[in-house]
Amino acid sequence: MPRTHVSPNAxxxxxxxxxxxxxxPLRPAATRRPGFTQPPGLALYCAEVLRVPHPxxxxxxxxxxxxxxxxxxxxxxMAIRHLGLVIEIIEERRRPAADPFELLEVGNxxxxxxLKAFDPEVEPDLHAFIRFCVTSAVDRAVCA
Numbered sequence: 001m002p003r004t005h006v007s008p009n010a011x012x013x014x015x016x017x018x019x020x021x022x023x024x025p026l027r028p029a030a031t032r033r034p035g036f037t038q039p040p041g042l043a044l045y046c047a048e049v050l051r052v053p054h055p056x057x058x059x060x061x062x063x064x065x066x067x068x069x070x071x072x073x074x075x076x077x078m079a080i081r082h083l084g085l086v087i088e089i090i091e092e093r094r095r096p097a098a099d100p101f102e103l104l105e106v107g108n109x110x111x112x113x114x115l116k117a118f119d120p121e122v123e124p125d126l127h128a129f130i131r132f133c134v135t136s137a138v139d140r141a142v143c144a
Contacts, residue, residue, distance in 0.1 A: 042100055049083040064120055078115050079108075085127070086111050086134055093138045103138055110137035 055063060055078070066074035086107035094103055114133035123129045 042104075045104075046087050049087055052081055052084065054084065055081050060126060064118065064126065067115065067118075075112075075115055079112055082111055082115075082130055083108065085130060089131065089134050089138055093135065093142055095142055098142050103141055106137050106141040107134050110134045 060078075063074045063078045067078060086104065090100065090103045090107055094100065110133050111130060114130045117133075118126055118129055120126070
């Protein structure tokens with residue numbers, strides 16, 4: 001039985017089943033890392049995710065405060081707004097033989113874990129904390 005991959009935006013990936021949709025690559029071939037090929041569906045997912053802007057510092061502080069009080073909507077918004085960082089890290093760390101969908105799954109789960117564990121009193125830089133957690137998880141998955 002083939003392994004299925006779940007992403008935060010499964011509906012977007014399901015749309016790719018139609019033959020009329022073709023998505024441009026995330027980066028032009030000349031600027032892409034050698035050996036990094038994007039399977040069908042990944043380019044569209046990346047394009048959609050990268051359209052979402054990162055939060056401003058004021059928005060980030062507001063969302064972190066709401067997250068610390070258990071606001072699930074704030075956690076969801078923060079996760080969606082940092083998915084582009086996960087894609088960036090995967091492009092930096094991925095080896096040609098690694099399954100990009102598995103790395104997305106690992107990266108997205110570690111993003112959620114990092115957001116839940118983040119404490120601004122211990123680590124004031126959320127972006128650096130997320131980058132550390134996601135990079136560590138992706139590196140472990142690539143080496144496994």
